Amino acid sequence: xxxxxxxxxxxxxxxxxxxxxxxxxxxxxAVIAKLYPTRCHSSAAQGGIAAALGNEDPDSxxxxxxxxxxxxxxxxxxxxxxxxxxxxxxxxxxLEHMGVPFSRTPGGKIAQRRFGGHTKEFGAAPVRRACxxxxxxGLAIVTTLYEQSQRRGIKFFPEFHVLDxxxxxxxxxxxxxxxxxxxxxxxxxACATILATGGYGRVFRTTSNxxxxxxxxPGILLEKGLPLEDMEFFQFHPTGLYGLGILVTEGARGEGGxxxxxxxxxxxxxxxxxxxxxxxxxxxxxxxxxxxxxxxGVGERDFVYLDLRAIPEKTLSERLPEIMNFCRIYMGVDPSxxxxxxxxTAHYAMGGIPTDQGGRVMKNEAGETxxxxxxxxxxxxxxxxxxxxxxxxxxxxxxVFGRRAxxxxxKMKDIFMVEAAAESEEVLGPAxxxxxxxxxxxxxxxxxxxxxxxxxxxxxxxxVFRNEAGLKAALEGIKELKERAKHIAIxxxxxxxxxxxxxxxxxxxxxxxxxxxxxxxVQRKESRGAHSREDYPERDDKNWLKHTFAFKKAGAxxxxxNIEFSYRPVSIAGFPLRKREY
Amino acid sequence: MEKDRVKKFRIKxxxxxxxSKPRWEEFTxxxxxxxxxxxxLIRIKDNLDGxxxxxxxxxxxxxxxxxxxxxxxxxxxxxxxxxxxxxxxxLEPLPAFPVIKxxxxxxxxxxxxxxxxxxxxxxxxxxxxxxxxxSPEEMKKxxxxxxxxxxxxxxxxxxxxxxxxxxxxxxxxxxxxxxxxFDSRDAGWEERLEMVSGKNGIWRCHSIYNCYEVCPRxxxxxxxxxxxKRMSVKKMLLPPRRPG
Numbered sequence: 001x002x003x004x005x006x007x008x009x010x011x012x013x014x015x016x017x018x019x020x021x022x023x024x025x026x027x028x029x030a031v032i033a034k035l036y037p038t039r040c041h042s043s044a045a046q047g048g049i050a051a052a053l054g055n056e057d058p059d060s061x062x063x064x065x066x067x068x069x070x071x072x073x074x075x076x077x078x079x080x081x082x083x084x085x086x087x088x089x090x091x092x093x094x095l096e097h098m099g100v101p102f103s104r105t106p107g108g109k110i111a112q113r114r115f116g117g118h119t120k121e122f123g124a125a126p127v128r129r130a131c132x133x134x135x136x137x138g139l140a141i142v143t144t145l146y147e148q149s150q151r152r153g154i155k156f157f158p159e160f161h162v163l164d165x166x167x168x169x170x171x172x173x174x175x176x177x178x179x180x181x182x183x184x185x186x187x188x189x190a191c192a193t194i195l196a197t198g199g200y201g202r203v204f205r206t207t208s209n210x211x212x213x214x215x216x217x218p219g220i221l222l223e224k225g226l227p228l229e230d231m232e233f234f235q236f237h238p239t240g241l242y243g244l245g246i247l248v249t250e251g252a253r254g255e256g257g258x259x260x261x262x263x264x265x266x267x268x269x270x271x272x273x274x275x276x277x278x279x280x281x282x283x284x285x286x287x288x289x290x291x292x293x294x295x296x297g298v299g300e301r302d303f304v305y306l307d308l309r310a311i312p313e314k315t316l317s318e319r320l321p322e323i324m325n326f327c328r329i330y331m332g333v334d335p336s337x338x339x340x341x342x343x344x345t346a347h348y349a350m351g352g353i354p355t356d357q358g359g360r361v362m363k364n365e366a367g368e369t370x371x372x373x374x375x376x377x378x379x380x381x382x383x384x385x386x387x388x389x390x391x392x393x394x395x396x397x398x399x400v401f402g403r404r405a406x407x408x409x410x411k412m413k414d415i416f417m418v419e420a421a422a423e424s425e426e427v428l429g430p431a432x433x434x435x436x437x438x439x440x441x442x443x444x445x446x447x448x449x450x451x452x453x454x455x456x457x458x459x460x461x462x463x464v465f466r467n468e469a470g471l472k473a474a475l476e477g478i479k480e481l482k483e484r485a486k487h488i489a490i491x492x493x494x495x496x497x498x499x500x501x502x503x504x505x506x507x508x509x510x511x512x513x514x515x516x517x518x519x520x521x522v523q524r525k526e527s528r529g530a531h532s533r534e535d536y537p538e539r540d541d542k543n544w545l546k547h548t549f550a551f552k553k554a555g556a557x558x559x560x561x562n563i564e565f566s567y568r569p570v571s572i573a574g575f576p577l578r579k580r581e582y
Numbered sequence: 583m584e585k586d587r588v589k590k591f592r593i594k595x596x597x598x599x600x601x602s603k604p605r606w607e608e609f610t611x612x613x614x615x616x617x618x619x620x621x622x623l624i625r626i627k628d629n630l631d632g633x634x635x636x637x638x639x640x641x642x643x644x645x646x647x648x649x650x651x652x653x654x655x656x657x658x659x660x661x662x663x664x665x666x667x668x669x670x671x672x673l674e675p676l677p678a679f680p681v682i683k684x685x686x687x688x689x690x691x692x693x694x695x696x697x698x699x700x701x702x703x704x705x706x707x708x709x710x711x712x713x714x715x716x717s718p719e720e721m722k723k724x725x726x727x728x729x730x731x732x733x734x735x736x737x738x739x740x741x742x743x744x745x746x747x748x749x750x751x752x753x754x755x756x757x758x759x760x761x762x763x764f765d766s767r768d769a770g771w772e773e774r775l776e777m778v779s780g781k782n783g784i785w786r787c788h789s790i791y792n793c794y795e796v797c798p799r800x801x802x803x804x805x806x807x808x809x810x811k812r813m814s815v816k817k818m819l820l821p822p823r824r825p826g
Contacts, residue, residue, distance in 0.1 A: 036689060038732055039637075039645040096713040099703030099767065101721065101728045108715030133728070139644060140728060147702040158689075181682050210639040243616075246642045326642060329661060330616065448628025492633035496599045497683040500632040 001179075001186040005030040005155070006413040007406070008174055008190035010162050010217060013040035014138070014395060015377025015402035016196035017145035019359075022406025023194070024152045027413045032157040032177055032188060034212060034502075037146050038139075041198050041210040042398065045138025046249035046322065047115060048130030049095075049399070050392035051088035055109040056128035061085045063120055064129065068393060069575045071117040071280045072350075072386025073529035073539065075230070075547070078573035080357055080382045084393070087400045092131050095399065100144045102133050103319070113319070114254035117280035117390040117582070126254075126278050130392045135249050135322045141395065160186070161502055163431035165193065165220055165373070170363065172373035176431035180502070183495025185431050191416045192409035195221075195353060195361075195375040196402060201234075202506075203514045204346035204463065205455035208240055208247035218353055218379055219509030222516065226363055226370070227549040229381040229568070230351035231513070232520035232531045235389055236464050238284035240345025242303040244330055248323055248342060250391040253277045255315055257308040259288065260339065261296040267304075272582040279582045282388040282530045285344040289464045298341065305339035344464055350389055350530065351520070352381040354549065354568075359405025365549045365568040372412055376405040383547060386570075387529020438504045443487025447503045450484050454507075454514060457481070462518050467534040471522045478515050485511060516550050519563040524548060541577055545570050587612045589664060591622055593634070594674040595684045604681070607631075615665035620648055622671070623659060623685075635684040643798060646733030649676055650685045656735035656796040676738040692734050695751050699759040699777060704770030720766040727761035727806060729799045730754065736793035736803050742786050750786045751778065753793040753803045759783075760806045763813070772817075779814045785821035787811075 006027030009020045016031060023029045033040065052059035064085040069076055096102060096110060103111040112128040120127035133140035149156075160177040163185065167173065174189040200215025201207035218228055238259070239248040253259070258277050261267045271287040272279035279287075292302050308316065313336050316324055320335075327333045327340055353375040354362040360369035377398040384397055425432075461474035485508060492500040526540035527533045546567040553562045589611055596604035609626045613619075620638055627634045637647040641660045648659040651674040653667065679687035737743050737752035751759075759778045763771045778784050784807055793803035814820070 035639055035645075035647065036693065039639050039647050041640065041645075043731070044640050044642070044644045093711075093713050097705070097709040099762075099765070101724055101765070102713075104716055104718045104721050106718060108717045108720075110713050136644075136729070139731065143728070143730075144703075150697055151700075151702040158693075181688075210645065211641055212639045244642075322644075329663070330618075330642070332616070446628060446632070448624070452628075490632065492635075494597060494599055494633070496597060497635050497686050499635055500627070 001184060003030060003186060003188045004418050005188065005190050006192070006418065007409050008032065008188050008193045009196060010175060010194065011040070011196035011198060011377070012037040012156070013042035013196060013198050013377060014142060014145065014398035016194070017142065017149055018399045018402030019194045019196055019376055019406035019409065020149055020154050021145065021152060022403040023410035024154050026410030030155045030157060030188060031149070032160040032162065032175070034159060034161045034180070036158045037156055038142055040142060041213050042142045043139045044210065044247065045395055046135040046247060047251035047254070048113065048132035048137050048392045049092060049141070049395035050115065050118060050129050050390070051092040051131055051396065052085070052129055053089055053092065053110060053112060053131065055105055056112040057120060059120060059127055059129055061088065063122060063127070064088065064118070066122050066575060067118050068384065068390055070123070070580060071388055071390040073388055073580055074545070074577045075383070075386030075528060075570060077383050077571040078575055079571045080384050082573065083357055084384050084396060084400050088396055091396065091399050095141060095144065098144050098148050100133065100141050102131055113251055114278060115391045116250045116253070116278050116284070118392070119275065126275055130251065130254065132251065134318065135251055135320045137395065162216060162220070163434045163505070165224065166427060167224060171371040176428050178431070178435070181497050183498060185428055185435070187427055189418050191418050192372045192374060192412035194359065194405050194409050195379055196377045197379045199349045199378040200510065200513050201346045201349070203454065203458050203510050203517065205459040206240060206245040206343065207346035208237055208245055209346065214506040214510055215379070215513045216506060216509050219512050221353055222512055222552045225551065226361065227354060227365070227551050228351060228516055229354035229547050229549055230383060231516045231550055232524050232548060233350035233387045233529055234346060234517060235281055235348040235350060235530045236285040236344035237281055237347035238288055238344050239306050239342040241326065241331055242341035242343050245345035246326055246330060247345065247347070248306060248326070248340060249320070250281070252306060252308055252320055252323055255319055256311045257306055258310070259284070260305045260307050261291045262298040262300065263296055267291050267296070275582045280388055280390060282532070283582065285464050286532060288344055303341040303343045306342045307339040308335040309337070309339065346463070348389055348394060349378055350381070350383070350385040350387065352379050355380045355382055357382065357404060358408035359401060360408065365566040367568070372416065374405040374409045376402040387531060434505060435501060438501050439490055439493070441486060441488055441490065443489050445484050445487040445489065447488055447500070447507050450481055450488065451507050451510070454481050454511060458514055462521055465532050465534055466521055468522065471518055474518045475515070475522070478511060478518065481511055516563055520548050520550050523565055545577070587614060589613050589622060589667070590670045591626060592670055592672045593684070596681055597683050598681065613664040615663065617664050618660050619652065619662045619664065619667065619671060620659040622664070635686050637686055644731060646731035649733040649735050650674065651676060656739045658733060658798045661798050676734055678738045678744045679734065689734060692737055692754065695755045696732065696758050698751065699755050700770065700774060701758050701762070703762060703765065703768050706769035714767050716766050723764040724761050726801050727757050727764065729801055730757050730761070731799060733798060735796045735798055739792040739796045741790060741792065742788060746786070749782045751782055753787070753807065756784060756787070756807050756810060757801065757803055760810055763810065775810070775814060775817060776819055778810060779819035781822045784810045784814060
């Protein structure tokens, strides 16, 4: 089957839908995704979207820029941060106009609350900047954007799994995807292709990410010889439900919740004396991990408490209803009477596919871009989050840069004709090979077992704290896992909805991404943001104020040291580097 | 396996590509009391039978992927804990939708029905410079409806929908319509109310409350439809009479 559209969007979360809506002003748009549109992981976003509306406290986009740069441990590109924060107010107002059901102030304006690392007057005190819809902000925005996409006649292809990006030299011609319910592999030709496939937290055991967050597209680009940027920076959210990793929004602390260790101490006072529990996520996750390691976990176990009991019951039920439900259902805990056991949970990839501010995918550290290939959202790296993202900046990133990518991509049809792909072996061959290669494998390994070992390995060696010995051991482990993955036997030989085959393909991508994450972490010999090296505990601006670009070495497939690195300078525009204290 | 943790999963399986009718299959897995049935399904797929097919994504009740019939009642497998189920867990695909394979059903007809009620906010002229104001009290009127994750549990549980699925919009579509009709910002509410007051809308609801009982998001689905009915009566949009 062949499909032709002016713009092709892969992924139906916030970035994908934002891009699709924008691109639809210019021509025909198709959205393909491996899930039904609203099943995307953006729906699980809880706390809010950041914008200096000033509805609850005086605020300014300039303070938002400062907080984002400081939060990023100065690795974010300052010009891109400015673009995002200055667009924030208009973006959130635009979402309201589309129908997003935000929570409201008594005066009827969009309600706002405090969130980690967001401050007034350049760090003076926490500010209410997070615009929210209770603690289901993601669901509210995704639903609205899906509604608006239907209104604009955007064509959806739900449950299509992308297996290949079709490139001709530096130009992207579209994608090849499997229609999951039939197993048929189809070609989608487009003037412009936008990748918006989200994160890949499933490389870790404890994660807030959806089962489907497997980084399929970054993995494909890596195979194509394109770089991935800053992959060593993976955010652990401080408060995941113990044992499950389900997210408890930072908004819970924004509303007055506090972290308490096994001795009953509010330990954040020691780590961030000024803004305490509202410090950025990297710092809070390190603090929790340190408390647990030094024997101050609760009941000598490996968690701490998030205590919401000081929050009035009305606030809990109106502003944090989902959290209350999750705790009751999954932990048997009522947060209004008992504290919640929490641990850091793998949450967000700061790194990803390098793009410029128009979402154009870079092919090298010099910033040269590919033609017709765009990326936005968590799978991309602009970079506005640098070494550590602030809460509520991810939703903002997806909408602001999703729209910018959609705008730039939509205009590609003025430059190029859609080159209809032929249903030839040349076009669909690589995608078909991906499937047949999996089906040819013989052995006694199982996808689930290899995946579990990968997730344990990454959790043990490459999570909140890292060191050279551990990371090198992880690389060895990954090598073994790659070998084991070659011996996975597929029992389901049918074409129809064959998730066994798809899971094996996803596992291959996850292993590849894990290798890039660990390799990137080994080579960066400093601690910055979420990348915390025990053997290099200080930030080293002299040598490491630069973005990592990781490439898969040509011809070195599946041997040791098969990642190569180059570097891109950080854009500094107005905010000089300082020591990062809160 | 510890005895009190052993669960028997009795699953209705069918691959229409290869068999003419469904069959029942049993698997024995060990599940901790606080584990989800979805964890059990993943364990079966990982260790016992890789061909077992089901949908899953967020695993904590926010995406709606893993809706299925669990011991006779529609629910999310990720929101149902082992401790709250009997020793034998019976799993079937959501009723009323065509089966694609095992526990996966075709959701296209469901989304198509939702699409029929013009599910988008209709503005009243160009938007203001800032946000349109809406009081917390006005916002509360849509609070229940906006919780919907479109999992399909309600529509699939509705006997009226199952009896006339080509016609009746079904509870999820009506909740979606209500989300706009009750929204103080929606300029299209009258048109929409008229639309759902037609012969395939609210008047087909016989207040059986199945939808209300199964909603994993605790939305008062039947109550919302009743509010639409009251509003409809006020506007004299009464149920269409049978000819003759």
